[in-house]
Amino acid sequence: MNREVMLVTGAGQISMAIARRLGFGKKIVLGDRKIENAMAIAKIMNEAGFDVEPFQMDLSHRESILAIIAEAQKYGEIRYLVNGAGVSPSQAPIEAILKVDLYGTAVLLEEVGKVIASGGCGVTISSQSGWRMPQLSAEEDRQLAMTPTESLLSLSLLQPQNIRDTLHAYQLAKRCNEKRVMAECVRWGERGARLNAIAPGIIVTPLAIDEFNGPRGDFYKNMFAKCPAGRPGTADEVANVAELLMSDRGAFITGSTFLMDGGATSSYYYGPLQPGA
Numbered sequence: 001m002n003r004e005v006m007l008v009t010g011a012g013q014i015s016m017a018i019a020r021r022l023g024f025g026k027k028i029v030l031g032d033r034k035i036e037n038a039m040a041i042a043k044i045m046n047e048a049g050f051d052v053e054p055f056q057m058d059l060s061h062r063e064s065i066l067a068i069i070a071e072a073q074k075y076g077e078i079r080y081l082v083n084g085a086g087v088s089p090s091q092a093p094i095e096a097i098l099k100v101d102l103y104g105t106a107v108l109l110e111e112v113g114k115v116i117a118s119g120g121c122g123v124t125i126s127s128q129s130g131w132r133m134p135q136l137s138a139e140e141d142r143q144l145a146m147t148p149t150e151s152l153l154s155l156s157l158l159q160p161q162n163i164r165d166t167l168h169a170y171q172l173a174k175r176c177n178e179k180r181v182m183a184e185c186v187r188w189g190e191r192g193a194r195l196n197a198i199a200p201g202i203i204v205t206p207l208a209i210d211e212f213n214g215p216r217g218d219f220y221k222n223m224f225a226k227c228p229a230g231r232p233g234t235a236d237e238v239a240n241v242a243e244l245l246m247s248d249r250g251a252f253i254t255g256s257t258f259l260m261d262g263g264a265t266s267s268y269y270y271g272p273l274q275p276g277a
């Protein structure tokens, strides 16, 4: 078989919205740690005319990433990558956030970058959270960007004594995503492919609903109430940006992270969301 293949990780709302926008006519291989999530999304999409293969995989393990890549390659060259797998600060402990959101994403970008088709493109979902953390030093940014994947979790700034809580771990992971996208896009470019990230603000999905109901629920509700847009976003709005980044109209965009948060970050620095305001 030789089809255009879209590899999607994370059978969540954001992944599904992007896959529905861009995946029609392509073979979509959809991986999730919970196979029932992948099967549920595959059913919805297959009943709407898409061609989705659910696959059990765990983003925090290289062998699992290699397994889904091998599965995707059964159908043809991988031309599109959508990484929407992740855990949020209220869903997982520090180690799991670092292993999935930071290490797993870095390995996925590395491994898909070795096989991505010429003309292909990828998008990984980071988060506005990476913006709200103070600047790291130039050396720390470089370490997050360039450290070989198997050494990433040994970096001093990622050791338990240097991480305050799960939110801090999540922010570091999402900052790392942006830096990895910059470093990896150079290698993807050598294959004629592009790689970008989208950093959404609060998007209503099961993950965000866990946050609304978690220990920082009031903080999140306040965040969207006081951001310039005055509301949370939707997964389909994330797909709007993915459509630009992954289409020919985005041909000059690579190594970028596109912040789309209803202005929450702006308000955090210069508006009513400023700490203590």
Ligand SMILES: NC(=O)c1ccc[n+]([C@@H]2O[C@H](COP(=O)([O-])OP(=O)(O)OC[C@H]3O[C@@H](n4cnc5c(N)ncnc54)[C@H](O)[C@@H]3O)[C@@H](O)[C@H]2O)c1
Residues within 6 Å of the ligand: 009, 010, 011, 012, 013, 014, 015, 031, 032, 033, 034, 037, 057, 058, 059, 060, 084, 085, 086, 087, 088, 100, 125, 126, 127, 128, 199, 200, 201, 202, 203, 204, 205, 206, 207, 208
């Ligand atoms: N929803 C938001 O407000 C928001 C905001 C900013 C960033 N994000 C990011 O968007 C991405 C997608 O989140 P979503 O809101 O669509 O969530 P979601 O809960 O709808 O989907 C996430 C999916 O990832 C899967 N997953 C978790 N750990 C995994 C692992 N180790 N291996 C494979 N799959 C795994 C989950 O089972 C789930 O199906 C995440 O990286 C999240 O950090 C979400």
